[in-house]
Amino acid sequence: MSEKKQLVEPRTLKGFQDYLPEDAIARKRVIRTIEGVFEKYGFLPLETPALEYLDVLSGTGGDEVNQELFRLESPEGEEISLRFDLTVPFARLLAQYPDKLKVPVRRYAIGPVWRADKPGPGRFRQFTQFDADIAGTDSVAADGEIIAIMVEIMQTLRAPSYRVLINNRKLIDALLEDCGIHEEASQKHVLRVVDKLDKVGLDNIRLELGPGRVDDSGDPIPGVQLDGDTIGKILDFVAVKGTSRADIVANLGQLLPDTDLSRRALDEMRELAEVLEGLGVDEDHACFDPSLARGLDYYTGPVFETIIPKAKEFGSVMGGGRYNGLVGRFLDREIPATGTSVGLDRLMAALTKLKVIEPSKTTVQVLVVSLGEIPKAETLRLASELRAAGIRTEAYFGKKMRMKDQLSHADRHEIPVAVILGEDEYARGEVSVKDLLGGKAGKEHIEKRDEYRKAGKDAQVTVKRNEMVANVKRILAGHESAQAR
């Protein structure tokens, strides 16, 4: 027996994922759509490397993010790390290139980030962040533009239902001040509890703001220990609704005492309502929601979150807000900023579930079938003509070159059209064009197929060589209009 070669087992790193064409095609499409929206709003791309100096990422103080870093050593022995988000690198650029990146700056960035936390379903150690931020202005107009972007992204992607929820850290601060909750730990605790409203319901929230409760598994959940009046105040506040964004601000005003803090918060929300009206953002798709508490300990002004009510299980598909501490670790001055981060994987998952994103097995429009008896140069000539006409064309070359193998390749990839040059056709200067989508059996396709048939289109036609492109285009156009219905 011959000695066996030592083989390596092909495997993906734990907590990481590969994107095969079916996923990668749809991802690319969504990414280009979102980039288009960002560019329409005046955002420019920026790119930074995956690796950064450790102190750039972790700052001078350590925090929980520190433990999640994929750390390594540079060839020079310095401590470096894979980035865990795109915000810190953006802040670095602003501090590092004050002349080239003069504020106000609108930038977008897309790229992988890495976190060494525990992987789980839908939770990966490498994932894509897709951010757009406006730095250098504290005008609420910029916040309004971010909200308009979130709405336009969802609209452009044809999400069947979506809602951008908007709150403001300053409003909550005014509420907490009114409630006499001044200690940071208690404030955070209240926010954490309010954030669970949707998940555990009003009664449980009431208990968690007060004495605490025991959860379903029997574990005790300690409470914030607030008195009944205070709890009532908080719950009344977060339950405020209204007929419009302006109406909600008015109703919130009724519940808050007239202090500097509350006036500033209400003024800001009133202006945001005006700005959103100017931007044409309709009330249905972007609403003020005082119960939104996500990220409020990080953000300093308006906060936003996009949910898809029909795919609620995926949670927030975009989030963002105003954070004025952006460059704090690098500079002795503040650069105010507001922005949004698209959760690309979640967004894709939600829209796929709702069948808004149909997985595409291919972007190829035509397979040119190569038969053994025909010189390869001749079949490639056909491919070349189709490409010159802007048609995405694959010429089949594989180990097995039977017609059957080639057509089953087209079938597997759902390539809609095949062009076949047989010996007879070749001799006559003709070519066969086969409508694979129209000619396909199978229940799910019967309806479409009948439609094509009705329109008098046969599954296969033999045409003159110089009519090939026109015939392929006709079939592709037919598929498109059938799909649009």
Added chain:
Amino acid sequence: MSEKKQLVEPRTLKGFQDYLPEDAIARKRVIRTIEGVFEKYGFLPLETPALEYLDVLSGTGGDEVNQELFRLESPEGEEISLRFDLTVPFARLLAQYPDKLKVPVRRYAIGPVWRADKPGPGRFRQFTQFDADIAGTDSVAADGEIIAIMVEIMQTLRAPSYRVLINNRKLIDALLEDCGIHEEASQKHVLRVVDKLDKVGLDNIRLELGPGRVDDSGDPIPGVQLDGDTIGKILDFVAVKGTSRADIVANLGQLLPDTDLSRRALDEMRELAEVLEGLGVDEDHACFDPSLARGLDYYTGPVFETIIPKAKEFGSVMGGGRYNGLVGRFLDREIPATGTSVGLDRLMAALTKLKVIEPSKTTVQVLVVSLGEIPKAETLRLASELRAAGIRTEAYFGKKMRMKDQLSHADRHEIPVAVILGEDEYARGEVSVKDLLGGKAGKEHIEKRDEYRKAGKDAQVTVKRNEMVANVKRILAGHESAQAR
């Protein structure tokens, strides 16, 4: 004095680079163009993570690549590493998902790769690879398609001069066999020497194939120690020219003895010539060059390299070839493959030098100037109308909101049009549209400006609100047609 906060110095890792908008915009444009070409040829995107298990990357034997790896540890303590190319991850996918990725497979991939070697000018530790490969066929038709892609990329990018050089490992093997050079070390040595032909010239090559020589710095360069006849044979061979690709094959045939090896090599090149003709690849832009020796110890059949003669200093901007050992480390069978890798950074540098790629400071088409006395909602309404018309629009919000600050922002970014809503205009339901490119002073613009003026276009017009979009579009169209001249 108050205690000073400890600040982190914002800095980029040594050997790494940031892409500010001027570079990032042009990069994105080139990337989308190339992706478009890949898709037109039937290639589908694939994505793999940045990190891989060490043995997946390095194989079972160690090699020089091993030392260049950025290695780290997974949270589970396994040896992992940043990928150093996109080819090994592609091979892993082919071996790992034989059912989902049935060959033949055409995939493209773009992404960063990392090498811990010594950084230098134009040499970075993180750089972008951009590959297209066809796996699962050993047909030379696939090699021809790769060459056609290289040509089409250069053509689509409007490179003013370019040449795809083509050689074949099998041809060189036939030559080496004929010269009686059988030892692998000597073969590699010969290829290394021939590869330097362009750089050091014929006379030096002659010496290096023979007894060796002393270079300009006085260092001895050991020779291959071939005799004069053999050297003559090699130099005659690599100097072969011809009037066409087919002619060059015929001329090479004259120099090789009639052996199995030489017949196979010549047949393959003859077929490649036919295939390229079928694909419409013209002789000027893709030629056979027997002196091309780059990467010949890795490739197993045709090899390709794209150069830009007018920007020769950037070297090869695309390279590729056939390599049938793709999945060898994972599987007990071969999957033949051929492909190309675009050297994105070099290609960008070369085309920028030739002014084919003009650095763009922005993609923004209109800056909406916001004046203090006008409600922000009103200026945003204008921005919203422009965007709804598909015009990329930035609304200015910064710390300083004087007209001067806003227009100098537009100037710095070379934003071509400003829309201004002053108090008077606002009262009259009008808006001012300013042609910033046409109205710009400065020598380099005089010509263009005159052209605009001649066309009767003023630098600024005040129009009714409902005529704003049409006027902006008119100005943008004027710029475009002036630029196209």
